[in-house]
Amino acid sequence: MLRYILRELLRRRLGAVCLIILAVLYAATILSQFLAPYLPTDQDLKHSYHPPTRIVLKDWRPHVQVYERVDPSAARYGPVEGKTVPLRFFVSGEKYRFLGLFPTKTHLFGVDEPHRVYLLGSDATGRDVFSRLLYGAQVSLSIGFIGILVTMSLGFIVGSAAGYFGRYVDFAAMRLVEFVIAIPSLYLLIALRGALAEYFDPEQMYLLIVLILSLIGWAGAARIIRGMALSLRERPFVLAAEVMGQSSGRILMRHFLPNLASYLLVAATLSIPVYILAEASLSFLGLGIQEPGTSWGLMLKQAQELKVFTLGLWWLLTPGAAIFVTVITFNMLGDVLRDIVDPRHQMTED
Amino acid sequence: MAAQAEEVDRLPPLPAGETPLVRAEGLTVHFPVRGGLWRRVRGYVRAVDNVSFRVRRGTTVGLVGESGSGKTTIGHCLVKLLRPNSGSIRYNGSEIGSLSKRAFFPYRKRIQMIFQDPFNSLNPRMSLAKILAEPLEIHFPRMSVQQRRDRAAELLEMVGLEADHLPRYPHEFSGGQRQRIGIARALAVEPDFIVCDEPVSALDVSVQAGIVNLLQDLQQELGLTYLFIAHDLAVVEHISDEVLVMKDGVIVEQAGSEEIYRNPGHPYTIKLLRAVPSL
Ligand SMILES: Nc1ncnc2c1ncn2[C@@H]1O[C@H](COP(=O)(O)OP(=O)(O)OP(=O)(O)O)[C@@H](O)[C@H]1O
Numbered sequence: 210m211l212r213y214i215l216r217e218l219l220r221r222r223l224g225a226v227c228l229i230i231l232a233v234l235y236a237a238t239i240l241s242q243f244l245a246p247y248l249p250t251d252q253d254l255k256h257s258y259h260p261p262t263r264i265v266l267k268d269w270r271p272h273v274q275v276y277e278r279v280d281p282s283a284a285r286y287g288p289v290e291g292k293t294v295p296l297r298f299f300v301s302g303e304k305y306r307f308l309g310l311f312p313t314k315t316h317l318f319g320v321d322e323p324h325r326v327y328l329l330g331s332d333a334t335g336r337d338v339f340s341r342l343l344y345g346a347q348v349s350l351s352i353g354f355i356g357i358l359v360t361m362s363l364g365f366i367v368g369s370a371a372g373y374f375g376r377y378v379d380f381a382a383m384r385l386v387e388f389v390i391a392i393p394s395l396y397l398l399i400a401l402r403g404a405l406a407e408y409f410d411p412e413q414m415y416l417l418i419v420l421i422l423s424l425i426g427w428a429g430a431a432r433i434i435r436g437m438a439l440s441l442r443e444r445p446f447v448l449a450a451e452v453m454g455q456s457s458g459r460i461l462m463r464h465f466l467p468n469l470a471s472y473l474l475v476a477a478t479l480s481i482p483v484y485i486l487a488e489a490s491l492s493f494l495g496l497g498i499q500e501p502g503t504s505w506g507l508m509l510k511q512a513q514e515l516k517v518f519t520l521g522l523w524w525l526l527t528p529g530a531a532i533f534v535t536v537i538t539f540n541m542l543g544d545v546l547r548d549i550v551d552p553r554h555q556m557t558e559d
Numbered sequence: 560m561a562a563q564a565e566e567v568d569r570l571p572p573l574p575a576g577e578t579p580l581v582r583a584e585g586l587t588v589h590f591p592v593r594g595g596l597w598r599r600v601r602g603y604v605r606a607v608d609n610v611s612f613r614v615r616r617g618t619t620v621g622l623v624g625e626s627g628s629g630k631t632t633i634g635h636c637l638v639k640l641l642r643p644n645s646g647s648i649r650y651n652g653s654e655i656g657s658l659s660k661r662a663f664f665p666y667r668k669r670i671q672m673i674f675q676d677p678f679n680s681l682n683p684r685m686s687l688a689k690i691l692a693e694p695l696e697i698h699f700p701r702m703s704v705q706q707r708r709d710r711a712a713e714l715l716e717m718v719g720l721e722a723d724h725l726p727r728y729p730h731e732f733s734g735g736q737r738q739r740i741g742i743a744r745a746l747a748v749e750p751d752f753i754v755c756d757e758p759v760s761a762l763d764v765s766v767q768a769g770i771v772n773l774l775q776d777l778q779q780e781l782g783l784t785y786l787f788i789a790h791d792l793a794v795v796e797h798i799s800d801e802v803l804v805m806k807d808g809v810i811v812e813q814a815g816s817e818e819i820y821r822n823p824g825h826p827y828t829i830k831l832l833r834a835v836p837s838l
Pocket residue numbers: 590591604605606624625626627628629630631632633790
């Protein structure tokens with residue numbers, strides 16, 4: 210089933226493109242400490258709002274253009290004609306654990322101190338935007354995955370139990386769902402954030418956000434899964450399992466779950482962007498990830514100064530572009546997946 | 560509506576001392592009909608109304624009637640997919656109709672069901688090996704994985720399929736083959752009594768006889784007892800020892816199979832017989 214979906218995905222151009230983009234994004238996230246030349250917290254006040262450094266070839270080797278401030282009172286930089294420093298590969302820098310396992314100091318690239326390489330410029334305190342994007346992706350890209358894992362599990366448990374057991378279970382579950390859905394979600398977000406914040410350290414804010422988003426998100430999934438469970442429970446193979454004396458829990462896990470899997474996969478893919486956007490909104494409102502942590506939403510919040518637009522500091526908006534690309538890609542992938550698992554398109558294999 | 564004819568019961572009384580394998584008495588099932596804004600109960604469908612019958616050990620009782628007459632509902636009561644509103648069901652002399660889910664569990668091994676729709680009665684996401692292992696896991700928890708596999712292979716061969724079909728999925732099989740898989744699954748727990756709910760109605764005429772013959776052979780071999788549900792008399796004629804004719808939730812006639820064809824007693828039975836194309 211999974212193999213079939215993967216094969217179909219790769220056979221469609223849009224599906225293959227989406228998969229490749231996501232594979233690159235997630236690979237970069239996993240390797241962020243290796244790919245990033247600096248720590249996301251590495252400040253360099255002499256280089257605030259530094260523009261992206263140009264890479265030039267000298268003697269067939271990549272060199273980094275050196276810049277100097279043209280206006281000491283403003284963040285204006287100009288390239289120093291003819292002055293470059295070599296870009297080195299596999300340089301040693303800050304210590305970290307490669308893939309979280311092997312301690313190492315090697316980074317993919319870097320330049321000799323005191324020069325700096327800013328592939329995507331620097332922010333107000335001279336931190337490398339490129340490095341921060343990579344580290345921020347660890348939050349922004351994983352929050353969706355963890356979020357849907359929690360929501361889909363909750364949605365499946367509540368929805369399928371409501372549909373399968375019916376009666377009081379169904380009644381109670383659906384009233385709860387309606388209650389959750391009836392509350393405006395932004396209000397609920399902020400309220401839950403306010404109510405729960407005191408039990409979490411600022412470093413655990415990530416956990417808190419996932420928790421809040423999942424507490425809101427499961428209801429919609431549960432309602433749809435309930436509807437599907439209602440029709441599944443009348444299917445003769447479920448009746449057969451009951452006639453042989455299978456327990457309710459196993460009927461849900463063995464007969465319901467696999468038959469809802471394709472729906473869950475599509476729904477999950479389509480709701481990952483919701484989490485990414487919600488994290489961005491929360492962080493933008495100052496209710497999400499906090500310094501010294503980093504996320505794309507937090508980076509955008511820090512780029513909301515007028516200066517960004519008047520001085521054309523476009524590189525500070527790259528987290529917005531990253532969010533945009535990720536969200537679009539997940540949505541397109543979800544659409545392609547829906548086409549694939551839609552029974553009307555399905556041929557022999559199901 | 561014309562006045563209903565009386566129920567015609569022409570079955571010989573049971574020999575003294577014989578307990579039928581299954582006996583239903585005064586079985587009644589009402590389904591609430593809901594309607595209106597608040598989905599309030601507006602009334603009841605009398606799907607099964609005060610039905611009594613018996614099934615003797617080792618025989619096949621045919622249950623015929625038009626669509627909606629309540630045949631499946633009776634079948635569901637016997638396998639406890641449904642709890643009747645009133646009436647009793649005795650299995651081998653002991654009352655099972657009112658047992659709790661837990662107390663009924665041992666009977667799940669003895670009473671099985673074969674379903675009408677072979678395309679929906681097998682979980683499309685499970686291989687045959689898993690489909691056949693499921694009842695074994697439940698009722699023979701001490702079997703090893705290998706023993707289960709062997710038993711599944713044996714079951715497939717019993718119903719005319721091959722052991723190397725085990726890793727395949729239901730969609731790779733035709734309707735008739737799927738019905739055979741459904742039969743193998745029912746046989747896995749070594750039941751005594753099987754409710755066959757229109758096991759051939761959804762099948763091509765050309766494969767119907769094969770399934771009916773298989774059921775008869777299995778009955779001979781394993782000493783099974785069947786309640787065989789069908790909506791036309793032709794299928795039932797072939798396999799049944801006794802026939803119950805049902806209409807609108809009540810049994811209008813019960814008689815020996817020979818008897819009912821030679822000499823139908825109820826106007827509705829006569830109507831059903833006329834509908835049978837003579838072969
Ligand atoms: N779950 C249910 N809720 C409400 N009414 C039901 C339910 N199940 C069956 N009925 C009604 O009970 C009556 C008997 O249905 P049943 O399925 O037993 O008929 P049947 O003889 O098996 O028909 P068929 O030949 O079409 O299978 C029908 O009028 C049906 O609409």
